[in-house]
Amino acid sequence: MAQDNPDLHVLGLGAQDTLEFANEFVASGDLANSAITMVWDPTFASWRDYGIRSQPYWILYDDQGTEITSRPGVIDLGAVQAVLDA
Amino acid sequence: MRSPTRRAATAAFALALAATSCAGTSSADTTSTATTGSAETEVAAPATTTPVTETVPAPDDSASTEPSTPETATEPETATEPETTATAPETATEPETATEPETATEPETATTAAILLLPSVDVVSLATGEMADLNSFSRPGATLVWFWAPH
Numbered sequence: 001m002a003q004d005n006p007d008l009h010v011l012g013l014g015a016q017d018t019l020e021f022a023n024e025f026v027a028s029g030d031l032a033n034s035a036i037t038m039v040w041d042p043t044f045a046s047w048r049d050y051g052i053r054s055q056p057y058w059i060l061y062d063d064q065g066t067e068i069t070s071r072p073g074v075i076d077l078g079a080v081q082a083v084l085d086a
Numbered sequence: 087m088r089s090p091t092r093r094a095a096t097a098a099f100a101l102a103l104a105a106t107s108c109a110g111t112s113s114a115d116t117t118s119t120a121t122t123g124s125a126e127t128e129v130a131a132p133a134t135t136t137p138v139t140e141t142v143p144a145p146d147d148s149a150s151t152e153p154s155t156p157e158t159a160t161e162p163e164t165a166t167e168p169e170t171t172a173t174a175p176e177t178a179t180e181p182e183t184a185t186e187p188e189t190a191t192e193p194e195t196a197t198t199a200a201i202l203l204l205p206s207v208d209v210v211s212l213a214t215g216e217m218a219d220l221n222s223f224s225r226p227g228a229t230l231v232w233f234w235a236p237h
Contacts, residue, residue: 009225012232021236026212037223039209049205057233065202
């Protein structure tokens with residue numbers, strides 16, 4: 001999705017477990033070579049700040065920084081595309 | 087007819103008169119003239135000498151000319167002042183240009199924060215392995231934040 005939409009910046013914000021697990025997750029999904037920016041928060045502070053209590057979870061912002069969608073579960077590609085086309 | 091003695095006496099008397107009158111007149115005139123002349127000469131001499139002497143002080147003028155040379159030497163000092171003035175522009179040049187780029191950098195950071203402000207939390211970049219503030223990964227445009235866990 002990120003590769004098909006250069007104007008969309010996808011930030012993968014991981015937490016929980018260990019850094020070693022995080023690196024294995026990125027390697028297994030071949031995410032290192034993707035257009036997704038992958039980071040890992042060892043303190044869980046970022047998730048706590050957003051109020052995230054389950055995963056996966058996603059939040060979509062438009063190009064003005066306004067939050068459009070915030071919901072748990074699998075990413076709704078149709079909803080994301082609708083925002084990009086708007 | 088006169089006797090030779092009489093003639094001689096008359097001649098001697100006439101000569102004496104002539105000599106007396108000439109001597110008296112000429113001596114008086116000569117004396118006065120000489121006196122006047124000498125007096126004038128003496129006065130004139132000092133007068134002439136005095137001006138000459140005054141002219142000697144004229145060297146004061148030449149002395150004033152000598153200072154004029156130092157004055158000329160002073161002028162270069164004045165020329166040095168302009169050099170200092172010329173240095174001022176250089177100071178004006180330094181300033182300045184370096185500050186503009188810095189000002190240009192600030193707007194970029196402000197623009198990034200305006201588009202999407204993320205929590206100020208240190209996270210690990212899995213691409214580089216280095217720690218960085220989460221906001222340093224913010225980019226302009228639409229953003230999808232995906233929360234994931236390794237397990």
